[in-house]
Amino acid sequence: MGERGDIVLPGWQTMSYFSDVSNLCWFLEPEFAHQVRRLHSLVGNAVVDDGRFIIVGTGSTQLFQAALYALSPPDAAEPMSVVSAIPYYSSYPTVTDYLRSGLYRWAGDASTFEGDAYIELVCSPNNPDGSTREAVLSSKNGKTIHDLAYYWPQYTAITGAADHDIMLFTVSKSTGHAGARLGWALVKDKDVAQRMTKFIELNTIGVSKDSQLRVAKILKVVLDMYELPGNKHRLFEYGRRQMSMRWRKLRAAVKASGIFSLPEFQSSLCRFTGEETETYPAFAWLKCEKEGVEDCESFLRNHKLLTRSGRHFGVEAKYVRISMLDRDETFDLFIQRLLSLR
Ligand SMILES: Cc1ncc(COP(=O)(O)O)c(C=O)c1O
8 A cells, every 4th residue: 555545634624523414424524435335336245326325433333333223212111122143243242231221232142032123233244253144033123233344355255235224334344444443334224324323423423534534545545456457456355365374374273283173164256356265254263172171261361372252252161252363473473372282
């Protein structure tokens, strides 16, 4: 990227709360929205036609809460149940319940949920285990939020353009700019889009314009690279090569250790690259198969490996989640330490 991604923001710019008062999402920077549409059109991972509303958020974490607010009836006698199939992303229960809202509350594993009214969170590819997922519940009064943070070509095959009611994306996982704190939702229904916008107005009176303009520039640079014929500096191909190399090293280390196992994934045709590809999740979902070890997180901590226990994801402590996205030095150290375990 070099200097191509630099931007200069004069001190007198981006002072107003407003970005575009003619847009339902009045704090959405038009240039950011333009690059988001360009990005989905290039990758083909989500429908982003003119009828779809783009809502920008301070990370998809804010949009997830905006969606819960938008989908929960304001006058219901009981809070709406929020569910997700195990193993689920560990922030879903904590973010849902930390304010003890009267509108919604965490109700656990979607696969065992009994009831008619709910909000189901569908994360695909799934954090923590990398599986491709669909909603497990279906009911007239049920709603779904699709968290597609990892539906990008460096992690998985793009098998088609997702077309769900609410789809969440984030630059944290698409380009890796987690520090920009920027995500976006693609929303079908106008009322839902309006209520999500209202939540963000009440919560933070909009979303940093500086961040939107910075990310718009970064996305523009990434996308322009695809318009230069024969250009080798293409983000998603680079990302996929890195992920494939790391997963090869990890699988070899796990095999050599003989005491762990990893999920297996089927390869699929990626419509973005036109090639058959495997899945290379952003996290390794490692199971400890060693006799007598019930708590894999503690076992690994004793060997100077920091992981997150399966307990946070609604399953047994034999599982841990490990990031595959750390810097090269850290990743190589992780593999070395794993190789020393028997
Ligand atoms: C599935 C999933 N959704 C959302 C997020 C958070 O995204 P953001 O940084 O945009 O808040 C993460 C971060 O790890 C994630 O794994």
